[in-house]
Amino acid sequence: MILRVVKRFCWKRLTSSILRNISTLTTDEVILDKIGNKGIVTLNRPKALNALSMTMIRKILNQMKGAGLSVHGHFRVATERTVFAMPEAAIGFFASVGGSHFLPRLQGKLGLYLALTGCRLTGHDVVKAGVATHFVDSGRINTIEEKLLKMESPSFQEIDKLLCKNQEQSPIKDGDLSFQLLLSKINTQFDGGSLNAIIENLRRDKSEWANQHLQTLFKMSPTSLKIIFHQLELGKNMSLQECLKMEYRISQRVMKNQDFFEGVRAFLIDKDNKPMWMPATVEEVSDNVLKSYFAALPKDKELVFF
Helix, strand or coil, rough: EEEECCCCCCCHHCCCCCCCCCCCCCCCCEEEEECCCEEEECCCCHHHHCCHHHHHHHHHHHHHHCCHHHHCCCCCCEECCCCCCHHHHHHHHCCCHHHHHHHHHHHHHHHHHHHHCCCECCHHHHHCCCCCCCCCCHHHHHHHHHHCCCCCCCHHHHHHHHHHHHHHHHCCCCHHHHHHHHHHHHHCCCCCCCCHHHHHHHHHHCCCHHHHHHHHHHHHCCHHHHHHHHHHHCCCCHHHHHHHHHHHHHHHHHHCCCHHHHHHHHHHHHCCCCCCCCCCHHCCCCHHHHHHCCCCCHHHCCCCCC
């Protein structure tokens, strides 16, 4: 299955391994095509960064059964135009689409850092972080897709060989040192047994970098921050299916919480960027309230895998 994305994309929302930037005149949010034995799903909602709506999900569902989201797939291709971010805490949500599984498995504390702060990775850094498996220049994407479509029954090795060949001709630029320095800083400051411990680390650091990130955390939903920290701690030792089941439970509780609707209002509708979080501070989010987001649902309401 090949997924093509129109104009701009949010990497975490994608549901296949190879991406293509195309333009189209159609107004359909999802375009389904078939070439030979290959299925192509084109997400066509660029103004919303191709975030999936229920209409899109329903249309894609039958085409994508036994297939996974791209970040959980074998091949994840980034270009110089790729942007990856997990900004959910800014709108009162949490790290969804299997974030509980893949984020804790990134290097050191990088996954936790990305989920708490919503900071972006771009281009080469998406590969260095382990979010993408290959890097190729965006100008090569069309050629890669064409070659994939011509393969009758491509094996894992054949696809990897094709991607590696194009990656060799799209070398990752020097910058490993700067990324490793950033990772070292993240591992130091975001290492703690609780969200409060991380906040204290940043306060004690007193550097500009630490202060900027501290201010970023203070803008996020306190409830979301605590949910994210806990779900990633649990996700370290869970399978993908267990993580998705946990995330579904959280989603049902979040949809009954004011913060998600307030975050959407403040950042997406009114755009005043002044959400009134309830509660307003991390300290006010009690352990009992936090645990309630993770509690089992009634048996007939739990997520079921077919």
